[in-house]
Amino acid sequence: MNLLPCTIYLSFAGAVLALVAGMKSSAAARAVALLTAVSSWGIALYAAFGFTPSSEFLTLVNVPWIPQFGINYHLASDGISLTLLVLTGLAATCGVLFSWNIEERTGEFFAFYLALIGGVYGVFLSADAFVFFVFYEIAIVPKYFLIANWGSTNRQYGAMKLALYSFAGSALVLAGLLWIYSTGYASSFGLDQLAQGAATLSQGAQITVFALLFTGFAVLAGMFPFHTWAPTGHVAAPTGASMLLAGVVMKLGAYGCLRVAMPLLPAGLDFWQPVIAGLAITGILYAGLVALVQDDFKFVIGYSSVSHMGFVLLGLAAANPSAVAGAVLQMFSHGVIAGLLFAVVGRMVYERTHTRQLDELKKLPLHRLLPFAAVVFVIAGLASMGMPGFSGFPAELTILIGVWNYSAILGVLAALGVFIAAAFTLRVIQVSFFGQSGSRAVAQSSDAAHNHPLPPITWPEKTGAFLLLAATLLIGLKPDLLLDWIVPSLQSPLMKVIFHGGAR
């Protein structure tokens, strides 16, 4: 547990090392990146094995940083952050594996990549709002360069859009935090002191500040109607970066809502609850329907991410223990599954066929040409639809139960969202991999394929895919592993105020 802060330092040190190693050779930079990602994941896993679930927000480091403004370098961890730390380690490791083929400016790529990871670890470990914000902003800058430098389709537009949305969101967050600190006369930026300061604000001020903070964070979580950066950004990003974006960066936003906005201002949550729930459900349905009609393979996955993050926001909005625990589980589950889907689309398929247009993919018998990719995608698709046995199922089920208790209509609409997810997932599986499944058509095109065989799937891709598949299966079969961490953490003094009736 006490080693957890090393994940941050290790990642930043790895970023510098990868930059240096990249000047010598690409292989060295890759090795450094993989070693860094695996060892910080190892630290997270080691902490997880020694973790005894409790409601305590366990302080790891707490030293004065800028005493003049009451800012402490305070890192802490509980079951929720541990869940996300393990996810970050997994996503980072697999992201490196799926970026194995980056040849151009490899050192710089992994430097930005690991700097992003370091910021993400930092956010998940922060217990001081200032520290949280610093890491949150650190995580934004590398995203821009990862996409603009190594991305594909329309990358500069996608990168700029994503960066500006993120910065606009963090400006809202900054305004909200400063508002609480200054007018609430909080003595420090510690989350507990800020909560006390927030309680002294007037009702109207609490509602406004909550709107600032929650909207600011929810932009990054892809909340409708601020989600439009997500599909373009994900599509433009290189595979490793889109795995991280969908896998962990969107979770930063949701985590910010859960850790900062909601506990600090329960009165604001009370007021805005119906609005957030409405936007979340709109996001689920709208993004699902949009995903149904996309022509670009990666856009389908991009919109499916928005739809699935809608479930997270819906779970948070319902604000009862079951729904919120489900939301955290869904963060983990979506992180794994979205990573897998982006890996198949971006790395396994696009970089071999050089097209993501579904009508062109339809002409290729991809299930023959890339059987491994087809199998992985079918399994990932099933997981994404919420089939029992995969992590999506317990997560969405817990959310649905919680939401049902909050409002039956929303529960029904959310269930409809699950059906839409099944529809667009099945459609894309069918069209992309099994577009040519009649025996004659297959024979014809496999002749053509023999003339231009696609490069085989490499070992890093297989390893990454197996890791992610194993994670989604493990949590699908034994969700209690994570729920046992998450549920007690929601009973901590800081967190339990978010539940209905717990308002101070």
Next chain:
Amino acid sequence: MNTSYAQLAHALQPEIILADGAVLVIAFDLIFGRHRPLATRLAASLALGALTLVAAFIASVFVGPIGGFYGESFVLDSFALATRGGVIVLALLTLGVAAGAKVMRNPAEYVALILFATTGFTLMAAANHLLIAFASLELASLSLYLLAGFDKDRRESAEAGLKYFLLGALATAFLLFGFSLIYGMTGELALPRIAAVLAQCGMSPLPALALVMVMVAFGFKAAAAPFHLWAPDAYEGAPTPSAALIASASKLAGFTLFTRLLWPGLGALAGDSSHALNPGGWITIVVLLAGASLLIGNLAALAQTNLRRLLAYSAIAHAGVMMLGVVTASLAGPGPLFYYLFTYGIATAGAFGVIAVLERNGGCQKITDLAGLSRRSPLLAGTLAIFILSLAGIPPLAGFFGKFTFFALMLRIGGIASPTGALTLLAIALSAVSLYYYLVVLKQALVEPFASEKPTRIHVPAATALTLLAATALIIGLGLCPSLLLTFF
């Protein structure tokens, strides 16, 4: 008046060293440099200049904070001391920039002028008396006008110098008029006595007129809107090291001078800061200047295609933020203000350092001239990224924490519903807008490929490389540990 010349000579050691150093640089060049190549003369002058600055810095540490001296005409408190050290460091950075810039004729005179300007800045830092404030400001300004127009081979430089001089002279006239009104009202020149008299007579139309005059001059010196129009032209046309000095050390000294004039001197006329739009104080004017600068600076910067003009508009926007620091100086002391001014100066001077090197290697006017920089020189691209991100206010770089403190203090002054609160929200919103134009610069430097097939490597002179790395280290170090500077106050 309690005057002790011995004490004066003791306290003004750094200024004496600086002025002597400037003369020495010219004399050395005159005696030994006559028939040598320009580059050698420049190197010798820069080395002498740097030695002088280091000696002056050591002397100013050695003198220490001794409070008021020479009959309260000067004051050496922690703020004055910090500014004195700060402008010397920034002048040193400027010399590093000059080492990498295009070599101009008369290098010794150029270095000597930088030293004279620095003398003016250090005096401005300690001035506690209207006449001394005015004289030191003029010493600095006249040196800067010359520095702006120093490149006699380029018409743009002459234009920059002339424009800067004409508008500066106008501002000086306003300032002198304001000072004479203050003197006429109070019969005093030393700031503490002026404050004592003003505390009794309070606000009336005459002091209001004096305030407006002073604030016009302040707005000009700080390049705050609507008195900002000289800045883009001066930044664009002036030799790069001159622009670096105008943007960094001159800002720091100017804000120190005016903060001292406004708070300890004219504090009685500040007005109620929580209701800033109630007429009746200079805070109202500062708030208006800040709002206008933030809006004009950030919005106009979006449309720029010339890198130097973009930095000029960014400087105008930053002047708006610095104005917030002037308002909040009553609440938290001058520490955060100094931190912001100093780190801003380092980042801007550093950015001009990168431009200077590029200028020598084929020109750098348009933002697109930066394309392929990461291939041509990773050092320049990396340091430029740090400077620009610090200007943009990305943590953990120093630019972020400076802004952060101002925003927090502004909100604490009047709450969210007051004009100060509204101004703060505007500033936060515009800081998100500013990200766009900063990212456009970085996009060219780090993402876009070089225009032609084979990117040519850029050679960075050792002195400039060292300067840029030192500036980067300061930006990161002070950003990670702001307390290093703040505990000083």
